[in-house]
Amino acid sequence: MKVRKALTGNEAMAEAMRQINPDVIAAYPITPQTEIVQLFSNFVADGKVDTEFVTVESEHSAMSATIGASAAGSRAMTATSSQGMAYMWEVLYIAASMRLPIVMPLVNRALSGPINIHCDHSDAYGARDSGWIQLWAENAQEAYDNLIQAVRIAEHSEVTLPVMVNMDGFIISHGLEIMEAEDDDTIRNFIGVRKPVYHLLNEKEPITMGPLDLQDFYFEHKKQQADAMARSADVIREISKEWKDLTGRSYDMLEEYRMEDAEIAIVALGSTCGTAKVAIDQLREQGVKAGLVKIRVFRPFPKEEIAKALAHTKAVAVMDRAESFADFGGPLFRDVRASLYECDSRPKTISYIYGLGGRDVTLDTITQVYADLQRLVKGEQVPMLNHLGVRD
Amino acid sequence: MADNKKIKPNATAKEIPMAGIITTPGNAKEFKTGDWKTRVPVHIEENCINCLICWVYCPDNAIEVKDGKMVGINLDICKGCGICHNVCPTKIKSIVMKNPD
Amino acid sequence: MAVNLKQLSQKETRLTGGHRACAGCAAPIIVRQILMASDKPVVVGSATGCLEVTTTVYPYTAWNVNFIHNAFENAAATISGVEAAFNSLKRQGKLEGDFNFVAFGGDGGTYDIGFQSLSGAMERGHDMLYVCYDNGAYMNTGIQRSSATPHGANTSTTPAGKESTGKKEYRKDLTQIMAAHNIPYVAQASVSNHRDLIAKAQKAFSIKGPKFLNVLSPCRLGWAYDPEITVPLAQQMVDSCFWPLFEVVDGEWKLTYKPKNKPNIEEWMKKQGRFKHLFRSDEGKQVIAEAQADVDARWEQLLARCGEK
Numbered sequence: 001m002k003v004r005k006a007l008t009g010n011e012a013m014a015e016a017m018r019q020i021n022p023d024v025i026a027a028y029p030i031t032p033q034t035e036i037v038q039l040f041s042n043f044v045a046d047g048k049v050d051t052e053f054v055t056v057e058s059e060h061s062a063m064s065a066t067i068g069a070s071a072a073g074s075r076a077m078t079a080t081s082s083q084g085m086a087y088m089w090e091v092l093y094i095a096a097s098m099r100l101p102i103v104m105p106l107v108n109r110a111l112s113g114p115i116n117i118h119c120d121h122s123d124a125y126g127a128r129d130s131g132w133i134q135l136w137a138e139n140a141q142e143a144y145d146n147l148i149q150a151v152r153i154a155e156h157s158e159v160t161l162p163v164m165v166n167m168d169g170f171i172i173s174h175g176l177e178i179m180e181a182e183d184d185d186t187i188r189n190f191i192g193v194r195k196p197v198y199h200l201l202n203e204k205e206p207i208t209m210g211p212l213d214l215q216d217f218y219f220e221h222k223k224q225q226a227d228a229m230a231r232s233a234d235v236i237r238e239i240s241k242e243w244k245d246l247t248g249r250s251y252d253m254l255e256e257y258r259m260e261d262a263e264i265a266i267v268a269l270g271s272t273c274g275t276a277k278v279a280i281d282q283l284r285e286q287g288v289k290a291g292l293v294k295i296r297v298f299r300p301f302p303k304e305e306i307a308k309a310l311a312h313t314k315a316v317a318v319m320d321r322a323e324s325f326a327d328f329g330g331p332l333f334r335d336v337r338a339s340l341y342e343c344d345s346r347p348k349t350i351s352y353i354y355g356l357g358g359r360d361v362t363l364d365t366i367t368q369v370y371a372d373l374q375r376l377v378k379g380e381q382v383p384m385l386n387h388l389g390v391r392d
Numbered sequence: 393m394a395d396n397k398k399i400k401p402n403a404t405a406k407e408i409p410m411a412g413i414i415t416t417p418g419n420a421k422e423f424k425t426g427d428w429k430t431r432v433p434v435h436i437e438e439n440c441i442n443c444l445i446c447w448v449y450c451p452d453n454a455i456e457v458k459d460g461k462m463v464g465i466n467l468d469i470c471k472g473c474g475i476c477h478n479v480c481p482t483k484i485k486s487i488v489m490k491n492p493d
Numbered sequence: 494m495a496v497n498l499k500q501l502s503q504k505e506t507r508l509t510g511g512h513r514a515c516a517g518c519a520a521p522i523i524v525r526q527i528l529m530a531s532d533k534p535v536v537v538g539s540a541t542g543c544l545e546v547t548t549t550v551y552p553y554t555a556w557n558v559n560f561i562h563n564a565f566e567n568a569a570a571t572i573s574g575v576e577a578a579f580n581s582l583k584r585q586g587k588l589e590g591d592f593n594f595v596a597f598g599g600d601g602g603t604y605d606i607g608f609q610s611l612s613g614a615m616e617r618g619h620d621m622l623y624v625c626y627d628n629g630a631y632m633n634t635g636i637q638r639s640s641a642t643p644h645g646a647n648t649s650t651t652p653a654g655k656e657s658t659g660k661k662e663y664r665k666d667l668t669q670i671m672a673a674h675n676i677p678y679v680a681q682a683s684v685s686n687h688r689d690l691i692a693k694a695q696k697a698f699s700i701k702g703p704k705f706l707n708v709l710s711p712c713r714l715g716w717a718y719d720p721e722i723t724v725p726l727a728q729q730m731v732d733s734c735f736w737p738l739f740e741v742v743d744g745e746w747k748l749t750y751k752p753k754n755k756p757n758i759e760e761w762m763k764k765q766g767r768f769k770h771l772f773r774s775d776e777g778k779q780v781i782a783e784a785q786a787d788v789d790a791r792w793e794q795l796l797a798r799c800g801e802k
Contacts (some may be wrong), residue, residue: 023581052581057613064567068574099411200559203534208414210562211549220405221412399552420511420555444498448687451521452510460499469510473517474721
């Protein structure tokens with residue numbers, strides 16, 4: 001049975017975690033994720049979960065202990081933001097290479113420095129190549145839905161990879177919205193129990209995990225990981241379909257908004273997509289054929305879907321909420337541009353770095369991007385690389 | 393994912409367990425470190441009191457013990473460090489180190 | 494607790510030969526002896542370091558038990574996660590049996606980079622034994638100094654030279670720091686005294702909660718000595734009171750070995766290549782005198798703590 005509730009993003013994540021009822025959570029507080037840890041502590045204190053909650057002394061240990069717990073065959077989770085993510089960066093790679101199906105909410109916040117507590121995507125981008133699957137949410141509903149699906153994706157026998165579930169700090173994490181939550185039994189039946197092939201608490205068949213892997217086999221183990229990431233796309237689609245059948249809420253690798261006849265489009269991640277949809281509706285009333293491609297799965301990258309969604313457009317703006325100091329736009333820009341390379345006819349593609357350190361992204365901000373795209377279509381000059389709204 | 397117990401040197405990514413997991417506990421004993429040695433320990437049984445001090449101090453688990461008695465040295469594994477000879481408490485040493493022939 | 498080698502030799506070994514540690518390395522001796530002391534299945538975690546790289550060269554493993562290596566600085570956190578999983582699964586009725594949880598780290602992975610992870614795990618009270626095999630430098634990467642390196646030692650980052658007598662600083666007293674965590678069991682042991690080491694491990698395994706064991710572990714490569722003398726060399730270091738054997742049980746300090754004679758530290762320093770520069774100059778001899786004074790002062794302090802004076 002569904003329940004409609006007014007929840008903040010953090011409350012929605014914590015609620016999903018309560019329903020998942022992981023065997024172990026090892027976590028460390030950091031703004032803006034803190035509330036998740038606090039709420040979950042209350043669930044533990046009130047006996048609402050079976051979880052062993054390990055209050056570690058750092059994020060590095062949070063991920064390290066989560067790795068230990070997952071390697072021991074348990075369902076293990078943690079959650080973090082920004083500097084916490086940066087601090088656990090080393091062990092993110094180890095979690096993925098050990099093929100541990102850890103699920104982690106990442107409440108996106110700008111990386112220092114200078115220090116800033118507000119939203120951007122530099123934390124998640126920093127883990128882009130770590131071998132984690134990355135899901136992204138536009139709002140608290142999607143964060144909730146993604147987190148639950150993430151358990152199934154991570155633990156699927158064709159995948160066995162960790163999954164990071166992104167949610168914009170403050171904008172979603174602290175914003176209250178009406179959303180639907182499923183009942184506990186529905187969630188528990190959906191996620192089932194973890195069935196690890198190998199684990200450390202099987203005394204009859206001891207294993208060695210994390211050996212020294214040299215020139216002769218390291219490459220083969222990396223290929224296994226790459227193959228699992230490639231296979232995960234189909235698994236994500238399959239589980240999304242199952243989720244839709246169960247809840248009526250539909251997901252895919254990406255979401256196309258008014259793209260069927262769009263001439264200009266924005267590609268983006270996270271909460272900005274909601275703002276873009278409103279801008280599109282207004283522009284459409286004025287006869288502007290604007291659309292949006294919202295990326296839900298950033299890793300593995302939905303290259304074919306993107307090419308298919310954008311091939312017929314004339315101009316595309318790719319929005320990156322993080323600088324990557326490449327002097328060639330953000331990571332999403334470069335991935336989208338590369339995805340279009342094989343198309344027979346390609347739209348003009350320009351980059352916008354935007355919203356850094358929580359800089360507000362308003363309807364006007366987005367409308368300005370579509371105006372730039374319209375000028376580009378008319379043959380006017382628009383730079384390829386833009387920093388949207390910065391005082392320069 | 394093949395859970396093949398023994399991994400061949402040219403095994404492919406599809407043939408080996410994922411993540412570098414080793415499912416053959418203690419298979420290092422098949423790796424011969426015996427050829428590292430420059431000196432060879434020789435057990436002199438008549439001096440030996442089976443105190444097992446050599447066994448408890450061998451870094452390489454090369455001292456073979458059966459029913460509480462020292463029965464030999466696994467030279468395929470022994471690196472010839474000489475610790476067994478050194479810690480041997482008998483008046484005339486029960487393990488001596490010799491140069492290889 | 495009685496240590497009966499005949500009985501212990503009946504057990505299946507938990508660390509096999511065929512690992513790639515240097516001939517005469519003390520670390521595998523320590524691991525074998527400690528794991529002999531457990532009567533339960535064990536899960537072992539290891540920090541990156543000599544022990545880990547030499548025992549798990551893929552596709553070989555010297556471990557006959559469940560083993561995990563995660564990274565350099567997080568052996569304690571990793572094993573604390575394994576223990577948390579065990580507690581959770583056991584409490585929920587998803588798992589049978591019982592385990593001992595053990596983490597091993599060298600002095601680099603324990604005194605230095607892994608110190609925070611160790612301190613956190615001990616403070617949280619996990620049922621685990623952390624063992625440091627202290628060889629007094631980063632041996633795996635080529636003998637760089639650590640906070641466990643003795644005063645005056647020549648290492649690759651504190652090289653002896655025209656203007657240098659080796660490491661300027663004195664050792665961090667990690668065992669004392671761990672005792673200050675007020676955990677149920679902290680002990681210092683040495684590879685030279687197997688009965689003392691095995692008995693301490695047995696005691697540690699019999700106690701529920703966090704335990705810490707610091708074990709002197711000579712390194713024939715980094716200390717530059719004949720591998721045959723690993724055991725007597727460590728014995729001299731124990732006898733000189735550079736590395737006293739003691740335990741702290743629920744806050745009670747107790748010496749477990751009283752040397753009959755207390756040789757000067759010179760006796761073992763002169764057998765180790767890492768100190769040979771000290772014997773060649775007046776400045777070097779001064780450093781030996783400083784190191785001796787430091788050892789003596791710490792020994793007096795320990796005697797007082799143990800109620801021996």
